[in-house]
Amino acid sequence: MGRFVLxxxxxxxxxxxxxxxxxxVLLRMAPGDPVRAQFRDVTVSxxxxxxxxxxxxxxxxxxxxxxxYLGNLIRGDFGQSFSLHRPAxxxxxxxxxxxxxxxxxxxxxxxxTGMVLGTAQGANPNSRMDHTLTVITLAVFSIPIFWLGLMFxxxxxxxxxxxxxxxxxxxxxxGLPLVGQLADRFRxxxxxxxxxxxxxxxxxxxxxxxxxxxxxxxxFIRTARAKGLSEQTVVLKHALRNALLPAITxxxxxxxxxxxxxxxxxxxxxxxxxxxxxxxxxxxxDYNVVTxxxxxxxxxxxxxxxVADLLYRLADPRTAES
Amino acid sequence: xxxxxxxxxxSTSFQTEAGLVRAVDxxxxxxxxxxxxxxxxxxxxxxxxxxxxxxxxxPQPPGAFGPESRIEYDGVDLLRLxxxxxxxxxxxxxxxxxxxxxxxxxxxxxxxxxxxxxxxAHEPVSRKEANDRAVELLDLxxxxxxxxxxxxxxxxxxxxxxxxxxxxxALSCRPKILIADEPTTALDVTIQAQILDLLLELKERFAMSxxxxxxxxxxxxxxxxRVAVMYGGSIVEQGPVRAVFEQPAHPxxxxxxxxxxxxxxxxxxxxxxxxxxxxxxxxxxxxxxHPRCSECMKRCEVxxxxxxxxxxxxxxxxxxxxxxxxxRQ
Ligand SMILES: Nc1ncnc2c1ncn2[C@@H]1O[C@H](COP(=O)(O)OP(=O)(O)OP(=O)(O)O)[C@@H](O)[C@H]1O
Ligand SMILES: [Mg+2]
Numbered sequence: 001m002g003r004f005v006l007x008x009x010x011x012x013x014x015x016x017x018x019x020x021x022x023x024x025v026l027l028r029m030a031p032g033d034p035v036r037a038q039f040r041d042v043t044v045s046x047x048x049x050x051x052x053x054x055x056x057x058x059x060x061x062x063x064x065x066x067x068x069y070l071g072n073l074i075r076g077d078f079g080q081s082f083s084l085h086r087p088a089x090x091x092x093x094x095x096x097x098x099x100x101x102x103x104x105x106x107x108x109x110x111x112x113t114g115m116v117l118g119t120a121q122g123a124n125p126n127s128r129m130d131h132t133l134t135v136i137t138l139a140v141f142s143i144p145i146f147w148l149g150l151m152f153x154x155x156x157x158x159x160x161x162x163x164x165x166x167x168x169x170x171x172x173x174x175g176l177p178l179v180g181q182l183a184d185r186f187r188x189x190x191x192x193x194x195x196x197x198x199x200x201x202x203x204x205x206x207x208x209x210x211x212x213x214x215x216x217x218x219x220f221i222r223t224a225r226a227k228g229l230s231e232q233t234v235v236l237k238h239a240l241r242n243a244l245l246p247a248i249t250x251x252x253x254x255x256x257x258x259x260x261x262x263x264x265x266x267x268x269x270x271x272x273x274x275x276x277x278x279x280x281x282x283x284x285x286d287y288n289v290v291t292x293x294x295x296x297x298x299x300x301x302x303x304x305x306x307v308a309d310l311l312y313r314l315a316d317p318r319t320a321e322s
Numbered sequence: 323x324x325x326x327x328x329x330x331x332x333s334t335s336f337q338t339e340a341g342l343v344r345a346v347d348x349x350x351x352x353x354x355x356x357x358x359x360x361x362x363x364x365x366x367x368x369x370x371x372x373x374x375x376x377x378x379x380x381p382q383p384p385g386a387f388g389p390e391s392r393i394e395y396d397g398v399d400l401l402r403l404x405x406x407x408x409x410x411x412x413x414x415x416x417x418x419x420x421x422x423x424x425x426x427x428x429x430x431x432x433x434x435x436x437x438x439x440x441x442x443a444h445e446p447v448s449r450k451e452a453n454d455r456a457v458e459l460l461d462l463x464x465x466x467x468x469x470x471x472x473x474x475x476x477x478x479x480x481x482x483x484x485x486x487x488x489x490x491x492a493l494s495c496r497p498k499i500l501i502a503d504e505p506t507t508a509l510d511v512t513i514q515a516q517i518l519d520l521l522l523e524l525k526e527r528f529a530m531s532x533x534x535x536x537x538x539x540x541x542x543x544x545x546x547x548r549v550a551v552m553y554g555g556s557i558v559e560q561g562p563v564r565a566v567f568e569q570p571a572h573p574x575x576x577x578x579x580x581x582x583x584x585x586x587x588x589x590x591x592x593x594x595x596x597x598x599x600x601x602x603x604x605x606x607x608x609x610x611x612h613p614r615c616s617e618c619m620k621r622c623e624v625x626x627x628x629x630x631x632x633x634x635x636x637x638x639x640x641x642x643x644x645x646x647x648x649x650r651q
Contacts (some may be wrong), residue, residue, distance in 0.1 A: 126383075203583065219425040222379055227440040228413035237439075241430050242433075317430060317475040 001313070008309060012302045019298040020291075024069055027287050034058065034285035038083055056082065069243065069291075078292035083281070088288040091277055098168055099273030102196060102265070103258050105189055109197030110254065114204025115247065121205070122212020123235045124245070141202035145261055148192055149195040149268040158190060162192050166270035192269040196261050200254055207250050211243035218242070245316055252308030255301045325352035326531050327376070327395050327499060328418075333388030334368075334375045343602045345371040347555040348390075351411040354501065357527065360546030360563070362539050362578070366599045368555040369535045370421070373503045376400065376533075377412050393497075413644035414444040417492035418501040422508050423484035427476035433487045434460070434472030440494045459490035464520060478544060482513035486520070493524060500525070501533045518545070539578045543567060550637075551575050554600055554610030561636030572640045578579050609641070 035052045053059045057068060072079060078088035117137065121130045157165035164170065168188050169181075175182060178312035215221065216239050224238040225231075270276070273294050281289035313319045334346040338607060350413050353359050363369050374380050376393055378400060380571055393400040395416065400408060420426040437459055438452035453472070460468035463486040476484055485505060490634040492500055502521060506514035523544075524547065534545055542563060550560035550568075551574065559572040570576045577595035597614035600606055606613050612622040622641055631645035 092326040219420065219422060222374075223377055223420065223426045223488075223491075224428070226377055226412055226418045228409045228411070228443045229439070230409065230443075233439075233443075238428055238431075242428070245430075315430070318477050 004313065005310070006304050012306055015302050016295070016298055020073055020295060021066075023291050023294045024066055027285075028062070030285075032285050034082055034287055035221035036210070037283075037285040039132040056080075057106065065202070068154065071293065073291075078295075079288040081281075082286045083154075083160065083284040084286075084289075085127050088286075088292040091281075092274070092292050094273060095274045095277040095293075096296065098271060099259075099262055099266070102192055102262060102271060102273055105193035106197035106200060106258060106262075106288040107251075109193060110200030110204050111247075111251070115208055117201070117205040118208025119212055119235065119240060119243075122216060123239070124291070125209075125213050125216070130209075137202040137205045140198055141206070143199070144197055145195060146264050146268050148198065148240045149192070149265055152191045152195055153268070164188050165191065168272060192265050192271050192287060195268070196258065196265045199261070200258070203254070204250060208243060208247055211246040212239055213240040215242040245312060248308050248312045248315060251311075252305040259297050259301060324355060326355045327353040327393070327533075329353075329372075329376065330376060330377055330392040330394070331388065331390040332372065332393065333391055335386055336384045337386070338384060338603075341603050344554055344605065345607075346375060347556075349552075349557050351550050351557060351560060353531050354534055356369050356529055358534055358546045358549065360542035360549045361533060361535045361552060362537065362542060362549060363552030364537055364599045366602065367552040368602070369537075369552055370503055372552070373418065373501050373533065373535055375416060376501060377416055378408060379418075382613050411480050412442070413440055413492075413497070414495040415497055416499040416501065417497040418496070418503065419485070419488045419492050419505050422506040423488050424476065424508075425479055427484055428490060429476055432473050432475055433484075434474075434625070435478065437487070437491045437494055440491050444495045455494070456490075459494055462486070462493070462524075463490040464492075464516075465490075466631055471630075480513075481509050482517060485509060485517055489517075489520065489524065493528060496528060497530065499531045499533065499626070501535070502534045504537065507537070539575075539581075551578065554605055555602060556639065557612070557637040557641070558611065559632070559636075561633065561638075565633050565636045569633065569636075570634065571630075571638035571643060572611075573617050573642070575638075578613075609639070 034056070035049050035058070038052075039049075050059070057065060060068075078092070080086065081088045084091065117133055121133050124130055127224055128147040156162045164187060168185065170184050170188075173181060173184055192294055219236060221238055224234045229238075259275075262273060265271065266273045266275035267279055274297060278284075278290060278293045281293065329352075332346055332349040333344070333525050335341040336345060349368075349372055351359065361369050361372065371380065375387065380387075387401055391401055400411060401410070416579075427433065434456045435452060437456035438449070441452040441455055442449070445452075457472050457509045460471055465471050465483060465486055467607065471479075471483075476487070479487065485508075485520060489505075494616060500521075505521065506517050509517060518541070519554060521532070521534075524530075534542070536542060539549075539551075545565045548555045548561065549563050551566070551572065552558070553574050559566065559575045560569075566575060567579065571580055574595070581595065595614055600610060600613070607626045609615070609618075609627055610624040612618045615622065619641060625641075627639045627641045627644070629637045629639050632638045
């Protein structure tokens with residue numbers, strides 16, 4: 001187990017390094033000059049521009065820039081935001097909690113809904129309920145995420161007026177008591193989390209249904225029934241325990257999807273998370289902020305996958321001791 | 323001897339894409355108290371489906387039982403028992419062990435917990451008590467260091483050990499009937515004899531009735547009291563083990579006996595039965611054995627033979643018995 005962790009840590013470090021390099025290369029290959037992007041509406045003289053380039057280190061040769069870039073990353077120094085004139089890390093510190101809250105809520109919705117539906121379907125394959133849920137999950141899966149978000153806004157925000165349609169808190173947030181503040185945050189979270197989570201729920205349900213159906217076809221299910229166990233025990237203990245292994249893999253795979261999905265959802269719902277910050281930073285060629293967001297995102301995804309791998313090995317006795 | 327289990331006109335079919343599979347067709351037999359009935363037949367003859375039908379372990383759909391089918395245990399028809407009641411029979415009254423021990427055990431649960439859960443399904447005992455009994459059972463079935471092996475996962479055991487665990491699990495609630503579906507087929511030859519001896523010993527000790535399924539007629543000579551021979555989804559001959567071995571009435575049984583190498587009748591070649599088992603989607607017309615039968619007559623191709631008496635408590639489904647010695651039942 002210890003060796004496995006060490007190996008996975010080393011692999012993770014390599015992946016993060018590759019992401020850092022790729023980010024560096026892609027940013028500098030992308031069209032648009034970072035300095036000019038900051039002065040979109042004003043004309044500035046070449047001297048001013050050169051001065052900025054010098055102070056941001058963009059005047060050196062590419063290899064020198066790359067070495068400096070890696071050195072800064074290793075020290076955890078993401079540099080200054082070109083457009084916001086403050087440390088890129090500050091941008092992250094404000095955006096990251098919002099994204100984590102949104103992602104965790106969406107993850108909860110995806111897995112709670114998906115596992116329940118998939119278990120019910122897998123335990124009763126080809127029943128009417130199974131067929132109905134298959135149609136529904138496929139439909140939800142094929143809805144574009146931004147359209148779903150807009151529909152939620154329209155129906156539950158505009159028409160019903162049940163939930164606010166943007167931001168994390170109301171303007172009156174500061175004046176509310178603690179319970180009111182929590183409720184306010186929750187109300188703001190509902191629509192973006194549902195938008196981001198429902199597609200995932202459909203995917204989880206599809207995969208988990210297949211995993212359950214596969215587990216049900218196994219001989220040990222027959223043994224469990226032959227022992228006189230209740231159908232509930234057969235489903236929840238014998239089949240589900242085995243179908244959890246694919247679910248753990250799915251958990252690892254869903255993290256990157258969640259991060260990329262959150263860009264759209266944060267944009268639609270004006271949710272001030274990493275996705276929205278990334279969207280704005282890319283538009284302004286704010287290299288340092290884009291880099292910081294990419295690196296934090298990559299680290300989180302890699303760490304999440306490592307946790308999933310570890311969980312898998314712990315959950316499967318056949319790999320646990322090797 | 324009174325029959326503990328009465329199987330009557332059991333027909334089990336499966337609705338598949340290739341059509342209706344009539345895996346078991348009008349099977350009837352009795353299992354008396356303390357008796358071992360050997361059910362023998364080639365692969366695909368319907369032995370496993372018969373065994374699974376008894377405990378209603380056939381998935382429905384695609385499986386379905388014919389309307390005439392009855393499986394009476396202790397006077398109650400298991401096929402019509404509400405599932406809550408059926409659960410009290412499964413494992414507690416009638417237990418089963420399977421052909422492949424590896425896949426029959428849950429890979430993510432310890433073998434001990436799989437035994438103690440069987441106990442707790444039927445008896446109001448504490449977890450601790452059930453675990454203690456599971457360790458005793460592991461000891462009983464000959465697993466060394468049972469206290470430590472309790473916490474093993476199935477993959478940490480050899481096939482023989484796994485089958486011992488399955489036997490321990492089956493015996494955990496002291497069932498009246500044990501159904502053993504080819505319990506040694508998947509094991510090494512050396513292990514097969516050990517498992518067989520263990521089963522025989524435990525059968526005596528627990529005074530169980532056993533339905534012993536095998537494709538090896540030779541094994542039954544030392545194991546069974548009575549023998550039922552299956553072919554093409556039906557029982558073609560059944561009777562006391564001596565009678566079936568010494569005066570086989572059905573050409574198929576005779577063929578099987580020739581295929582068994584015997585010490586007392588040395589021959590330099592083992593005669594098999596020519597041809598292969600027909601598939602359950604398309605049984606041959608008339609007697610299902612007729613395309614392979616060396617004594618096939620005209621009527622065998624058209625009409626399925628009824629069951630004829632071939633001696634005391636000995637019957638066979640063959641037209642040959644019509645003229646010669648038996649009278650119609
Ligand atoms: N779930 C099922 N769906 C469709 N057909 C089935 C199903 N289970 C069994 N059958 C068919 O029923 C027939 C009898 O199978 P069964 O497993 O009872 O044979 P068997 O005598 O136990 O053979 P073996 O010695 O190989 O175990 C076979 O043709 C098989 O394909
Ligand atoms: Mg079989």
